[in-house]
Amino acid sequence: MGVDIALFSAGGSIRKHFGPVAVEKGSVVVDNSSAFRMEEGIPLVIPEVNPEAMEGIKVGTGKGALIANPNxxxxxxxxxxxxxxxxxxxxxxxxxxxxxxxxxxxxxxxxxxxxxxxxxxxxxxxxxxxxxxxxxxxxxxxxxxxxxxxxxxxxxxxxxxxxxxxxxxxxxxxxxxxxxxxxxxxxxxxxxxxxxxxxxxxxxxxxxxxxxxxxxxxxxxxxxxxxxxxxxxxxxxxxxxxxxxxxxxxxxxxxxxxxxxxxxxxxxxxxxxxxxxxxxxxxxxxxxxxxxxx
CATH class of the missing domain: 3.30.360.10 (Dihydrodipicolinate Reductase; domain 2)
Incomplete structure (x- = not known):
């Protein structure tokens, strides 16, 4: 796919479909919707509050991941x-x-x-x-x-x-x-x-x-x-x-x-x-x- 980080801010159905697709292709997806927030294993992150939730997620490794923004x-x-x-x-x-x-x-x-x-x-x-x-x-x-x-x-x-x-x-x-x-x-x-x-x-x-x-x-x-x-x-x-x-x-x-x-x-x-x-x-x-x- 060639994208290290993908910022998602589209409709819920689009995110639900294309978020996992991007992750599968090796991108780290930062999603700005409620679509993935409460899913187990997906960090819900405020950088000043809980940056440790992203530990283990690295860009450019070919291993994709999804990070959710809170409400x-x-x-x-x-x-x-x-x-x-x-x-x-x-x-x-x-x-x-x-x-x-x-x-x-x-x-x-x-x-x-x-x-x-x-x-x-x-x-x-x-x-x-x-x-x-x-x-x-x-x-x-x-x-x-x-x-x-x-x-x-x-x-x-x-x-x-x-x-x-x-x-x-x-x-x-x-x-x-x-x-x-x-x-x-x-x-x-x-x-x-x-x-x-x-x-x-x-x-x-x-x-x-x-x-x-x-x-x-x-x-x-x-x-x-x-x-x-x-x-x-x-x-x-x-x-x-x-x-x-x-x-x-x-x-x-x-x-x-x-x-x-x-x-x-x-x-x-x-x-x-x-x-x-x-x-x-x-x-x-x-x-x-x-x-x-x-």
């Missing part, structure tokens, strides 16, 4: 959560995530809340959001072709299929992928996913519970030294990360770093995380993985 929400959240997890070890991991067309994951106990952007829903949804905003402001009924309900000035449950356990597929990606990436089937993750009217970049409010104490000052120092993470935590001016500020940026921004007052001692933290789901949540990760293989 964009998982990437952005774990970029911030993993350095803290490595320091204090999570016994329970809960988060609130906001993506661009907003996907919100969470519940009243501080579970994953994800707000997903229209960008995560595709160009058609972004265009329809702009149209709906104009229509609503002009007093017209909004056009609802992409989704069945208005999303301008609104939030609604993510449109992924609902499973028998009451979670939808998008929520379960976060649960399963976190456990695989951390190589810990016992870490507790829960999620609720809602869409909201943000064009681009995810904003995630994350609640973490730990086995070991960790105060907010230690957490801030850890995050400041974490690769791919910038800390924006200015309480005096009430300036913290926003989806707008991280759009078209490579780094994940973290702020609102504080002790969880619902937990005894210093075994719980709340943080707010924003990241561009197209760059860090997809394209950049694939390039980083390819660079690590060279």
């Amino acid at each position: 964009c929400s998982t990437i952005i959240c774990l970029m911030a959560a993993t350095p803290l997890h490595k320091h204090a070890k999570n016994s329970v991991y809960l988060s609130v995530i906001c993506k661009s067309l907003s996907l919100v994951k969470g519940d009243t106990n501080g579970c994953w809340y994800i707000s997903s952007s229209q960008c995560g829903a595709g160009a058609a949804a972004m265009e329809e959001l702009e149209l709906q905003i104009r229509e609503v402001l002009e007093g017209k009924p909004p056009t609802c072709n992409v989704f069945k309900q208005q999303y301008a000035f609104n939030l609604f449950s993510h449109n992924a299929p609902i499973l028998s356990n009451g979670y939808n597929e998008e929520e379960m990606k976060l649960v399963k992928e976190t456990r695989k990436i951390w190589n810990d089937m016992n870490v507790k993750v829960t999620a609720t996913c809602i869409r909201g009217p943000v064009m681009r970049a995810h904003a995630e409010s994350v609640n973490l519970q730990f086995k070991k104490p960790i105060d907010e000052y230690t957490a801030k120092d850890i995050l400041k030294s974490a690769p791919g993470v910038v800390v924006n935590d200015d309480r005096a001016s009430n300036h913290f990360p926003t989806p707008l500020e991280v759009s078209n940026k490579d780094d994940v921004a973290v702020g609102r770093i504080r002790r969880d007052v619902s937990q005894d001692g210093y075994k719980g933290l709340d943080i707010f995380v924003c990241g561009d789901q197209i760059r860090k949540g997809a394209a950049l990760i694939a390039i980083q993985i390819a660079e690590m293989l060279l």
Whole structure:
């Protein structure tokens, strides 16, 4: 085949067919879909988090392999959560995530809340959001072709299929992928996913519970030294990360770093995380993985 590394970002059926074909021909495939993420033996990789998962994979040897990118929400959240997890070890991991067309994951106990952007829903949804905003402001009924309900000035449950356990597929990606990436089937993750009217970049409010104490000052120092993470935590001016500020940026921004007052001692933290789901949540990760293989 003559291709050392193949970056796949096509439709699911195309990836499912041509991914194994490329591997059979000796290419290392980096796949940016959910097609192979949870398959046994296929590493699910965030370069700053678990590069060791790619050990043994070499390019140019004629031996192909497949590496999967995680879901964009998982990437952005774990970029911030993993350095803290490595320091204090999570016994329970809960988060609130906001993506661009907003996907919100969470519940009243501080579970994953994800707000997903229209960008995560595709160009058609972004265009329809702009149209709906104009229509609503002009007093017209909004056009609802992409989704069945208005999303301008609104939030609604993510449109992924609902499973028998009451979670939808998008929520379960976060649960399963976190456990695989951390190589810990016992870490507790829960999620609720809602869409909201943000064009681009995810904003995630994350609640973490730990086995070991960790105060907010230690957490801030850890995050400041974490690769791919910038800390924006200015309480005096009430300036913290926003989806707008991280759009078209490579780094994940973290702020609102504080002790969880619902937990005894210093075994719980709340943080707010924003990241561009197209760059860090997809394209950049694939390039980083390819660079690590060279």
